Amino acid sequence: MPANRFNAYTDYGIGIGLRIPHYAHIFEKKPVVDWFEIISENYMVDGGRPLAVLDRILERYRVVQHGVSMYFGSAERLNREHLRRLKALVKRTGTPWITDHLCWGSVNGAYSHDLLPMPYTFEAARVTARKVREARDYLEVPIAVENVSSYAEFHESEMTEWEFLNEVVERADCGILLDVNNIYVSSRNHGFNPFTYIDAVPAERVAQIHIAGHSKFEKYILDTHDHPVIDPVWRLYERAVRRSGPTATLLEWDDRIPSFNEVHAEALKAERYLDIALEAA
Amino acid sequence: MTALALLQRRMAAAVMQPLTTGSRMARTTPDGMVLRKEVAEFIKPNARLTSLERLEIYSRSYWFRVLDSLADDFPGLRAILGQLAFNRLSRAYLSDCPSRSFTLRNLGSRLEEWLRTKQSYARHSPGLALDMARLEWAHIEAFDGAAERALGPEDLACLNSGFRARLQPYVRLLDVDYPVDEMRIQVNRAPHDDGVPVHRVRPPGFRRALPLRIFIAVHRLNDMVYYRRLAPEEYLVLNAMRSGQRLGRAIEEGFSQSCVPPDDRPAMAGAWFAAWAELGWLCAPSRIKKEKVK
Numbered sequence: 361m362p363a364n365r366f367n368a369y370t371d372y373g374i375g376i377g378l379r380i381p382h383y384a385h386i387f388e389k390k391p392v393v394d395w396f397e398i399i400s401e402n403y404m405v406d407g408g409r410p411l412a413v414l415d416r417i418l419e420r421y422r423v424v425q426h427g428v429s430m431y432f433g434s435a436e437r438l439n440r441e442h443l444r445r446l447k448a449l450v451k452r453t454g455t456p457w458i459t460d461h462l463c464w465g466s467v468n469g470a471y472s473h474d475l476l477p478m479p480y481t482f483e484a485a486r487v488t489a490r491k492v493r494e495a496r497d498y499l500e501v502p503i504a505v506e507n508v509s510s511y512a513e514f515h516e517s518e519m520t521e522w523e524f525l526n527e528v529v530e531r532a533d534c535g536i537l538l539d540v541n542n543i544y545v546s547s548r549n550h551g552f553n554p555f556t557y558i559d560a561v562p563a564e565r566v567a568q569i570h571i572a573g574h575s576k577f578e579k580y581i582l583d584t585h586d587h588p589v590i591d592p593v594w595r596l597y598e599r600a601v602r603r604s605g606p607t608a609t610l611l612e613w614d615d616r617i618p619s620f621n622e623v624h625a626e627a628l629k630a631e632r633y634l635d636i637a638l639e640a641a
Numbered sequence: 642m643t644a645l646a647l648l649q650r651r652m653a654a655a656v657m658q659p660l661t662t663g664s665r666m667a668r669t670t671p672d673g674m675v676l677r678k679e680v681a682e683f684i685k686p687n688a689r690l691t692s693l694e695r696l697e698i699y700s701r702s703y704w705f706r707v708l709d710s711l712a713d714d715f716p717g718l719r720a721i722l723g724q725l726a727f728n729r730l731s732r733a734y735l736s737d738c739p740s741r742s743f744t745l746r747n748l749g750s751r752l753e754e755w756l757r758t759k760q761s762y763a764r765h766s767p768g769l770a771l772d773m774a775r776l777e778w779a780h781i782e783a784f785d786g787a788a789e790r791a792l793g794p795e796d797l798a799c800l801n802s803g804f805r806a807r808l809q810p811y812v813r814l815l816d817v818d819y820p821v822d823e824m825r826i827q828v829n830r831a832p833h834d835d836g837v838p839v840h841r842v843r844p845p846g847f848r849r850a851l852p853l854r855i856f857i858a859v860h861r862l863n864d865m866v867y868y869r870r871l872a873p874e875e876y877l878v879l880n881a882m883r884s885g886q887r888l889g890r891a892i893e894e895g896f897s898q899s900c901v902p903p904d905d906r907p908a909m910a911g912a913w914f915a916a917w918a919e920l921g922w923l924c925a926p927s928r929i930k931k932e933k934v935k
Contacts, residue, residue, distance in 0.1 A: 401744045406787035407811060409864035429743040435646035442743045467646075467653040471740040472703050473710075476652065484645050512695040513685045516648060550687070579689040580698065 362605040366502050366535025366567035368456035372422065372608035374634070376627045379613070383413060385620040393624065395422040397610045400458070401429055404445040414453070423453045424568070424608070426537075427460035429471065432491045432505065433478045434464040447499050457502040457567055459537040462488065462528060477510035480517035480524035489531030496534065504535030504567035509545040509574070509583035521546065522560040535567035538604075540596040541589065541612075545574050545581045554592075558599045566604040571597055571630065572612040586615035588626050597630065601637035609634070648683055655680055656700045659736050664704070666697045707735050710745045714781060715752070717773040717825040720847055721766055730762040746785070749778055769850055772817040776825060776868075779813035779859040783866050786811030791921035797914070802889025805926040806882055812922050813859040814871075814879055820853045822868035862920060869920075874899045875913050 363369045373394030378386075385391070396417060403410050417423060430442065450458065463475040478484050496503045507525055519527070529536055538561060540554075547554035571594075573587030589597075589611070601607060611627035642650075655676065661667055670676055677693045684692040711731045712719055719727040737759075738751045753774045756763065763770030787810040800806065808814075824847065856876035858869045871879070878895030886894065892910050901909060917923050 404744065405746070405785035408783075408785035408788070408861060410785055412864050435643060435649050439743055464649055467649050469741050470653065470657070471743060472653060472656060472699075473706055473740060473745055474656075474699060474703055476649075476656070476699065479645065479648055481645070483643065487643075487645055511698040512692075513687075514648065514683055515685055516644065516683065579694075582698070 362607045364535070364564060364567065366457060366504050366565055367608060368502055370456045370608070371606075372424070372456075372568075374627050374630050375424065375608070375610045376623050377426075377610065377612055377614065378417060378423070379617055381617050382620040382623070387416065389620075390420065391620065391624065393421060395424055395608070395610075397424050397426045397612075398453070400425040400427040400446055400449055403452075404442075404449055411452075418453060423455060424610075425449065425453060425455040425458045426506075426610075427458065428475070429465060429473065430460040430491075430495065431463065431465045432460065432495070433462060433476075433484060433488045434466045435487060436466060436468065438491055438494055439466075443495065443498050450499055450501050455501065457504055457535065458499065459504045459506055459568060461508050462505040462525060463508045475508045477508065477512055477514075478524065479514040480519045480521060482518060482527070485524060485527040485531060488528050489534075492528070492532035492534050496532075502535055502567065503532075504537040504565075505529065505532075506537035506539050506570065507542050507546075508539070509542040509549075509581075511549055511580055511582075513550060520552070521550075522557045526560065526562060529562065529565050534565075536561060536565045537568045537570060538566050538600055538607075539570035539572070540600055541570065541572040541574060541593050542583060544590075544593045544596055545583045548581045554596055555599060558596055558603065561600075561603075563603040563605075566600070566607055568608045568610065569597065569600055569604075570610055570612055571627075584615055585612045589629070594629070594633070598633045598636065601633050602640055604637075605641050606634040606637045651679070651683060652696070655696055656703050657739060658700070659732055660700065660704050664701060666693060666700055704732075704735075707740065707745070707748060708732070710748050711735065711752075714749050715774065715777045717777055717821065717828050718752075718770060720824075720828045720831075721770055721773055722763060726762070730756075730759075733759065733762060746781065749774075749781065753778060766850075768852070769819045769821070772815075772819045772821045773824065775815055775817065776821045776857070776859065779815055780825075780866050783811050783813050783859045783861050786813075786861075788921075789924040792918060792923045792925060794918070796925065797918050797923075800888060800914070802887065802892075804888050805885060806888060806923045807926055808879060808883045809860070809922050809924055811861055812879075814876060814883065815857045815859065816854070816876065817857065818852050818854050819850055820855060822855070822857050822870065824850060825868070858922075860920065860922065872909075872913075874901065874909070878910070878913065879917075 363371045375395035375397055378396040378398045403414050461475050465472045465474055465476050492503055543554045543557050571589050572585045573589055575582045575584040609630045613623045680696045681692040684695055686692045708731050734755050738755055740748050756771055756774055760767040856871040856873055858871055860867055874895040878891050881891035881894040896906055
């Protein structure tokens with residue numbers, strides 16, 4: 361189950377995000393890491409240091425691309441320049457699959473650079489699924505969509521978030537990047553049972569899993585990626601891998617980034633749950 | 642317009658509406674509607690947050706993100722204007738010119754053009770501010786611009802006056818009225834983390850910098866960006882090459898207004914070509930792109 365058509369039948373283990381503060385450590389110490397996730401947009405440039413660094417990483421490590429601004433859920437058409445640059449990067453990295461978010465973020469060509477929440481409507485699911493298919497056909501690589509953390513809900517919604525996710529991935533026939541921290545954050549912000557969400561996800565479509573930390577405020581929780589993973593999120597992760605099998609897993613740590621070793625050690629805590637899942641399988 | 646497009650348009654308008662000076666959402670929309678009522682029409686409240694408070698999480702996140710990004714990209718401009726004036730300028734610029742790109746890298750691409758028409762945002766030093774904005778955008782373009790195969794020594798041996806050499810796309814040429822290259826280097830050396838007082842962000846005498854017309858090539862070497870001052874004639878030769886002139890014609894243009902004695906010019910041009918070749922600035926002709934000369 362972990363190796364499926366949505367992650368190109370790979371078995372990638374536990375990765376971490378490639379971040380600038382860790383470059384020197386990685387190049388000097390050459391640590392053993394299963395794979396790195398890169399933010400695609402950071403490398404969709406014409407030249408210079410970003411691509412030079414990426415090429416050095418590719419000499420030694422496997423890389424999976426994660427996007428932040430495809431905006432499958434925006435009502436407007438896909439940005440062709442974005443797709444063209446993304447395809448060039450896909451060829452460069454050899455990423456077996458790519459991921460981006462189930463969200464919107466641009467209107468009439470103006471970008472918010474944020475992951476704005478979807479209204480869970482059938483119309484939105486149709487639009488989103490059509491764009492996922494268009495992107496996949498152009499990029500010629502499997503796509504998995506990630507559930508986002510959200511802080512707002514719409515009157516217009518006609519279904520739950522997990523029903524919407526299922527509606528989109530079934531229509532698009534695409535994979536899921538299941539972010540269990542995002543499920544936790546949204547469950548606290550909107551008052552639903554996160555295990556209900558996990559149990560509703562089609563396990564056979566889960567191509568990858570994200571884990572991360574977040575920040576608690578008085579009235580809501582914010583997905584900040586600046587803390588270790590908390591126990592309730594590990595419990596969701598355990599449930600997810602029990603259902604999906606030992607799936608490619610990535611720890612996100614994007615702010616107040618500690619040392620490479622600290623981030624990697626936090627990611628490797630996932631091993632204990634993957635072992636359980638492996639035994640169960 | 643579909644229901645989805647309409648909803649996204651309404652929400653984006655609210656999210657991207659400028660915050661108040663206290664970094665909160667405004668009470669009304671630009672066309673006079675009560676924002677609280679407008680937002681309540683499409684966002685549900687919950688037990689802890691009103692509809693507007695829920696949307697405000699996104700609005701603050703949007704503004705903090707784009708303001709931080711612009712501040713990171715234009716530290717020299719921030720130092721010239723001071724933190725408060727830079728914040729005012731940033732908010733006005735981003736309201737008039739929201740990001741049109743999938744990457745924040747391009748957020749400041751229209752800043753110089755915008756500032757030309759909004760010089761009141763840099764009222765104490767508009768010329769200096771414009772020059773710094775140009776330099777800092779050139780810095781971004783030089784950092785990750787395309788590089789093509791540089792001409793090697795064997796190629797250079799074949800150069801003649803009819804050859805059309807080109808400049809590497811990442812090399813940016815500037816004609817400015819202030820020594821913004823030195824000023825930007827000063828800013829890089831000064832501590833300017835958030836929370837550092839403005840007087841430390843702005844090196845002493847920054848705003849009172851004296852005019853000095855200079856020519857700069859913003860380029861990169863070993864993936865680091867550098868500023869190289871150019872002689873006026875050198876700048877003109879490089880610009881003529883960039884606009885597609887053959888070498889002979891480019892050199893003629895470069896020296897057309899020069900007071901350098903004609904006998905000294907061949908040696909001078911030879912030294913420039915040697916330096917450009919060593920820096921990897923020259924590449925073979927293929928497609929010719931024109932760059933506007935100020």
